[in-house]
Amino acid sequence: MEQPTTVTADESALVAAFEARIAAGESIEPKDWMPERYRRQLIRMMSQHAHSEIVGMLPEGNWITRAPSLRRKMSLIAKVQDEAGHGLYIYCGTETLGVDRHELVAQLLDGRAKYSSIFNYPTLSWADMGVIGWFVDGAAIVNQTILAKASYGPYARAMVRICKEENFHKRQGYEICATLANGTPAQREMLQEAVNRFWWPSLMMFGPSDTDSPNSAELLKWRVKRKTNDELRQRFINLTVPQAAAIGVTLPDPDLRFNAETNNWEFGEIDWAEFFQVIGGNGPCNKERIAARQKAHDDGAWVREAATAHAGKQRRDVQAA
Ligand code: FAQ
Numbered sequence: 001m002e003q004p005t006t007v008t009a010d011e012s013a014l015v016a017a018f019e020a021r022i023a024a025g026e027s028i029e030p031k032d033w034m035p036e037r038y039r040r041q042l043i044r045m046m047s048q049h050a051h052s053e054i055v056g057m058l059p060e061g062n063w064i065t066r067a068p069s070l071r072r073k074m075s076l077i078a079k080v081q082d083e084a085g086h087g088l089y090i091y092c093g094t095e096t097l098g099v100d101r102h103e104l105v106a107q108l109l110d111g112r113a114k115y116s117s118i119f120n121y122p123t124l125s126w127a128d129m130g131v132i133g134w135f136v137d138g139a140a141i142v143n144q145t146i147l148a149k150a151s152y153g154p155y156a157r158a159m160v161r162i163c164k165e166e167n168f169h170k171r172q173g174y175e176i177c178a179t180l181a182n183g184t185p186a187q188r189e190m191l192q193e194a195v196n197r198f199w200w201p202s203l204m205m206f207g208p209s210d211t212d213s214p215n216s217a218e219l220l221k222w223r224v225k226r227k228t229n230d231e232l233r234q235r236f237i238n239l240t241v242p243q244a245a246a247i248g249v250t251l252p253d254p255d256l257r258f259n260a261e262t263n264n265w266e267f268g269e270i271d272w273a274e275f276f277q278v279i280g281g282n283g284p285c286n287k288e289r290i291a292a293r294q295k296a297h298d299d300g301a302w303v304r305e306a307a308t309a310h311a312g313k314q315r316r317d318v319q320a321a
Pocket residue numbers: 044045048049050052053056057083114115116117118132136137140143204205206207208212213214215216219229279
C-alpha cells in the first residue's frame with residue numbers, strides 16, 4: 001500500500017525557503033531544491049505544451065503543398081518549422097526537471113498526456129491557415145507572454161523566444177485574413193466560415209473556467225501561472241474583437257457586447273461539454289492526430305538509432321584518446 005507522504009521538519013523549512021524565494025520574485029533553476037509537487041506540475045504542464053507544439057504542426061503541415069503562392073508556401077513552411085523548434089526547446093526545458101524525453105513522447109502516444117484541444121479540429125480551407133495564425137497563435141501569445149514571467153527559469157526563458165516567433169505567426173495569419181477579407185465574395189465567405197469554426201475552440205485553448213480548473217490554485221501559488229484561465233481568455237477576446245471589426249469579419253457570438261464599466265467584451269456561454277469531449281480523446285481529429293504522430297515516430301526510429309550509435313562512437317573515441 002502506498003504510504004502517506006510525511007513532511008519532515010527539514011523539508012518544511014525547505015518549502016518555506018522555496019516559497020519565500022518565489023514570493024521575492026526569484027527564478028527557480030534546475031539545480032535548486034523544489035517541492036516534488038512543483039516539479040511534477042511543471043513536467044505535466046511543460047510536456048503538454050511541448051506536445052501541443054509538435055501536434056500543432058499537423059493541421060498546418062496539411063496545407064503546405066496547397067498554399068496559393070510561393071510567398072505563402074515559404075511563410076507556412078517557416079511557421080511549421082518554428083513550431084517544431086518550440087516543441088524541442090520546451091522538451092529540453094522539461095528534461096531539466098530530470099525526466100527523459102522518450103518517456104514524455106511515450107505518454108503522448110499512449111494517451112496519458114494531453115495536448116492542446118485546438119489541434120483536434122480539422123483544417124478544411126485555405127482560410128483556416130489565416131485564422132489559425134490570427135486566433136491560435138494570438139491566443140498562444142496572450143498565454144505565453146505571461147508564462148515568460150513564470151517562476152521556473154528554463155520555462156520562462158523559452159517563452160521569451162517563442163513569443164517573438166509567435167508574433168510573426170500571428171501577423172502572417174492576420175495578413176492572410178485581411179487579404180481574403182478584401183478579396184472576392186467567395187474568399188470573404190471562406191474566411192467567415194473559418195472564423196465561425198475556429199472562434200469557440202480558440203477560446204477553449206485557455207482551459208476550463210476558473211471554477212473548474214483543478215490545477216490553477218497550486219500553479220498560481222507557485223507563480224507558474226500569473227493569471228487565471230478566465231483572465232487570459234478575457235484578454236484575448238478584448239484584443240481580438242477590434243481586430244475582427246477592422247477587417248469586417250463577424251465573430252459568431254450574438255452575446256458579444258462591450259461593458260464600459262469593466263472595459264471588457266462580455267461573451268456567450270462556452271460549450272464545455274464539447275471541450276471535455278475533445279480533451280477526453282473524442283474530438284473530431286484526436287485519433288487521426290495520434291496516428292500521424294505514431295507513424296512519424298515509427299518512421300524516425302532509424303534516425304534515433306543512428307544518433308545513438310554516433311553518440312556511442314564519439315564517447316568511445318574520447319575514451320580511447
Ligand atoms: N487542451 O486545471 P487546468 C500553441 C487540461 S501552444 C487540452 O486549468 P492547467 C502554439 C489540463 O491539462 C498551445 N487540455 O489545467 C501553436 C488539465 O488536465 P491534466 C498549448 C487542456 O494546466 C500555434 C485539465 O484540462 N499551450 O498553440 C486544455 O492549470 C499554432 C484541467 O485544466 C500551452 O500548453 C486545452 N485547451 O491550465 C502551435 C500553454 N485546457 O493535465 C502550432 C501552457 C486545460 O490535469 C500552431 N499551458 N486542459 O490531465 C497552460 O497555460 C495551461 O496548462 C493551460 C491549462 C491553460 C492549458
